[in-house]
Amino acid sequence: MNAPAPMIRLTTQRQIILEELSKVKTHPTASELYDMVRKRLPRIGLGTVYRNLELMADSGVILKIEVGGTQKRFDATTDEHYHIRCSVCGKVDDIDVPVVKELVAQAAETTSYLIMGHHVEFTGICSTCQQQQAQ
Helix, strand or coil: CCCCCCCCCCCHHHHHHHHHHHCCCCCCEHHHHHHHHCCCCCCCCHHHHHHHHHHHHHCCCCEEECCCCCCCEEECCCCCCEEEEECCCCCEEEECCCCCCHHHHHHHHCCCCCCCCCCCEEEECCHHHHHHHHC
8 A cells, every 4th residue: 555665775774673573462662662672782772773763664674653643663563454542552453353454445536636645543442451440
């Protein structure tokens, strides 16, 4: 759905960032990923991690998730899929429902815009927050 971006060179820093991102399913923020990467690259700066994440997202190597006015989160899974965000703690998870490709065609029929893709955000309360609220 996104326009193809030019391929980027996978530097050692980018490779390590990608490896660390691929290890987790928590959709970390740049700051959280920085803390993970620093264990392997102690001298790396937060700005370097952030710039590399943006570059890799712009190139399609990773996904940048911008949901509900919260901090940007990053995902190593680039297949089309939806996410669900906890409205209490902000946690973001993948949600296993089929992507509705017909939605893009339907939207294109009703507008003069060139549709480049779509984003659906599910919100709810995660099981941890449900348990805490029940106490």
